[in-house]
């Protein structure tokens with residue numbers, strides 16, 4: 001073969017290689033284009049079926065009621081069912097029945113949906129200024145997110161997330177019994193969800209069912225009462241312990257003065273150190289609800305005394321559930337009232353009783369005329385009666 005012929009063959013081969021390369025590139029481009037178009041179509045389809053919702057849940061329900069004074073929580077969750085959106089921020093407004101509920105000391109606790117928000121940033125965006133309304137915005141400083149997240153109601157969004165999760169936990173303290181409503185104001189002007197690349201809220205369902213939360217009254221704890229008083233005739237502490245004093249304790253309505261419930265029969269004994277007569281055990285005020293009362297003590301042989309009188313003025317005591325230990329030790333019982341009657345005084349009838357029991361062995365130890373509880377009716381008791389003659393009880 002001549003050289004010129006050989007060169008011609010080589011030129012032909014080079015053209016073929018070039019053509020092959022061009023065809024190959026065209027083919028690859030075609031495949032890539034088809035793939036990208038398909039991918040885009042897939043993504044469009046995903047976005048079209050996207051659904052972002054808000055929901056509330058609480059352990060309080062028709063079975064497990066809340067209770068006055070006992071805090072409980074409500075979770076506010078986001079549902080991003082198709083994971084189509086990269087959620088960048090949430091602004092949620094919740095209303096609650098402020099007649100029945102107070103917000104707890106930490107009203108909005110951060111949920112787990114946003115992975116990196118700073119709690120401090122979020123707390124700055126919690127608004128509890130209006131009773132019955134609490135709002136919070138999640139999202140803080142994440143300046144490197146590209147594209148820049150869309151602000152929600154002026155709040156700068158922070159880290160992004162897909163899927164579902166708890167945005168925040170609201171803390172409430174029930175203050176009155178009833179059925180409290182807690183609702184999300186789910187309209188775009190108040191509650192909004194922002195997603196990367198979206199210019200409007202992506203919240204699809206604005207109908208969030210309010211929670212109806214039953215609240216029971218707090219269980220009533222029965223008040224108990226322990227106190228001491230001074231018994232005029234028994235101030236000294238003899239070698240032989242003095243006898244006990246039986247008494248009726250009566251609670252009165254502070255406004256009307258009406259007797260509340262039944263009188264309580266109590267026993268008081270002398271404290272061997274102070275000389276005061278004290279309740280031997282806390283008086284369990286069964287049937288009495290915590291509240292404000294006047295308290296009357298009617299001890300055997302002694303004029304009736306209002307323990308809640310201060311300088312002659314009724315000053316009701318506030319009895320709480322559980323232990324009450326008011327300081328009534330300065331209240332003094334006056335002896336001489338051997339016969340209790342409507343006259344409520346130390347008078348001739350009482351003197352008659354004392355005279356009848358005077359040094360009478362048959363009544364020693366049991367007589368209502370033993371005003372100093374020493375087991376005898378004698379001159380000391382006569383002295384007490386004489387000193388209080390014509391005095392009236394409360």
Ligand SMILES: [Ca+2]
Pocket residue numbers: 336337338339340341343344345346347349350
């Ligand atoms: Ca009397």
Ligand SMILES: [Ca+2]
Pocket residue numbers: 369370371372373374375376377378380381
């Ligand atoms: Ca006596």
